[in-house]
Amino acid sequence: MNLNETIQPLQTTAVDRLRVQIYENRQQMGNAAGSHVAGKMKELLSTKSRIRMVFAAAPSQNEFLQTLKSSEGIDWSRVTVFHMDEYIGLSLDAPQRFGTFLCERLFDEVKPGEVHLIDSSGNIDEECLRYAGLLGEAPIDIVCLGIGENGHIAFNDPPVADFNDPMLVKSVELDLPCRQQQVNDGCFATLQDVPTHALTLTIPALCSGAHLYCMVPxxxxxxxxxxxxxxxxxxxxPSTVLRTHPDCTLYVDTDSYGGELE
Structure with missing residues (x-):
């Protein structure tokens, strides 16, 4: 079954440069986004020897990741993957770690040729430089992201977001609404359990991707x-910056869109 052909949005629109696709429910939204990303990966791999991708780790990405890993015909051995943020202060075996989330739901199954995980367990400044160096080795082809309840992308919360950030990776203090979202999502039992700091790719790092796919159910x-x-x-x-990107698609369901359909 070609999901790209069978699942059509209820409505498509555009705001500035941002394309918006509205689906009936989160499953259809995730299926469509996964199909579209798989198609773009195969298109790029038909002309490039390798591609480089950045992934978000959050429950909002579950349906998308399930569809993507089930897509056939992708040569994952020619894909280099990164993720966009990681908590500081969690043990390496904590299930809430974002690297663990993506390994369990995607990387361990599709086995990309290179997997670069953020290591927040050691010297933070050195890790920022190390990961920024890896990101900067070549252009990023695809970024798969979400939007937080406070409008953050990655962990660029309003108090620390910088559209012209000189860094690619930085340490940040998490905004209270951001930490509360982790409880709302069921990732932590209480607010006190949620780390107060994290490493994140900056907004320029995310927006450097040639093709952005943003899933928000x-x-x-x-x-x-x-x-x-x-x-x-x-x-x-911070997510308003997506309206300035030359190739970004926002995938929403009727719940997250919330407005009247035309």
Missing amino acids: GKTKTAAVRRTLNGSISTEC
Whole structure:
């Protein structure tokens, strides 16, 4: 079954340069996004020897990741993968680690040719430089991301977001709404369990990707999606920067879109 042909959005629209596709539910949204990313990967691999991708780790990505790993015809041995953030202060075997999340749901099964995980267990400044060096070795082809309840992309919360950040990777203090979201998502039992700091790819690092795919399902994201599409482009809602990217598609379901369909 060709998901790209069988699952069509209820509506498509555009805000500035950002394409928006609205689906009936999160499963259809994830299926469509996974199919589209798989198609782009195969297209790029038909003309390039290798491609480089960045992935988000969050429950919002589950349906997308399931579809992507089930897609046939992708030569993952020619794919180099990164992820976009990691907590500071969690043990290496903590199930909430984002590297662990992606290994369990994608990397361990598809076996990319190169897997670069953020190591937040040692010297933080050195790790920022190491990971930035890996990211900067060649252009990033595809970034698969989400949007937080406070409008963050990766862990670029409003207080620390910088559209012109000189760094590719930095350590940040997590905003309270961001930490609360981790409880809302069921990743941690209480707010006190959520780390206060993390490493994150910066907004310029994310936006350097040639092709961006942003998956944002669920009623908890309605306000963030509305601000992303209707608010002024500013770090008060970091995800508004996606409206300036030359090739970004936002995938939402009717719950996260929240508005009237035309």
